[in-house]
Amino acid sequence: MSDYIIGLTGGVASGKSAVEACFRTLGVAVADADAAARDAVAAGSDGLAEVVAAFGAGVLTADRNLDRPAMRRRVFADPDARRQLEAIVHPRVRKALADACRAAPGPYAVASIPLLAEGGGRDAYPWLDRILVVDVPEDVQLARLLHRDGIDEALAGRMIGAQATRRQRLAIADDVIVNDRGLDALPAQVEALDRLYRRLAD
Structure with a gap:
């Protein structure tokens, strides 16, 4: 049972997945909000029926099944539709993450929540003990998103614009990893945080 829970967040293409992988390498359980969101609207689920x-x-x-590309285009074009979808999905995701983290082995667990700032921050997730933000300059974020997803710059800009700003994410952070260098710079930063979190969880 993990009684100490870290919320991990960052903007799209910031490097959250790479940071997650570093924590997993150290034996830390990571509950992923994206996976929980997929489960929340899986075929035959109450969540999908509500959608x-x-x-x-x-x-x-x-x-x-949910037509994810069509739904993504719709919610990025219509803020009201996005809020409506989030009202269906987010409560289910929060419960799934809390349950998974509390059931995890080890002194602490990580809840990876891309939309933590947008979804209410600490007010929506009062069971988080600390928040770790993976931060990246917006120009680096844009370049990575274009390369990773093969989309045009207009859509990439809308995806970034639909999320919280860097300032909003950093405002809720207890800890920050600045991921503007290569991936080989991440393990040492995560290892230092792992040592801190193990001490705090004692």
């Missing part, structure tokens, strides 16, 4: 009730059967693929 269909809100948005219509047009959000489904032929095999009755």
Whole structure:
């Protein structure tokens, strides 16, 4: 049972996944909000039924799964639709993450929450003991997103613009990893935080 929980967040293409991998290498359990969000609207779930009730059967693929690309385009183009979807998904994600972290072995666990600042921060996640932000300059973030997803600059800009600003994320941070260098710079930073979190969890 992990009684000490770290919230990990950062903007799109900031390097959260690489930081998650570093924690896992050290034997730390990581509960991922993206995976929990997929489970929340999996085929046959109550969450998916609620999405269909809100948005219509047009959000489904032929095999009755959520049409994620179509839904993503819709919510990035319509802030009201995004808020409506988040109101369905976020409560389910918060419960799943809390349950997974508390059941994890080890002195502490990590809840990886990309939309932590957007989703209410500490008010929405009062069970987080500390918040770790992976920070990256916006120009680096944009370049990585274009390279990673093969999208055009306009869509990449909308994706970044739909998220919290760097200032908003840093305002909720207890700890910060600045990921503007190569991935080989991350393990040492994560190892130092791991030592800190193990001490704090005692």
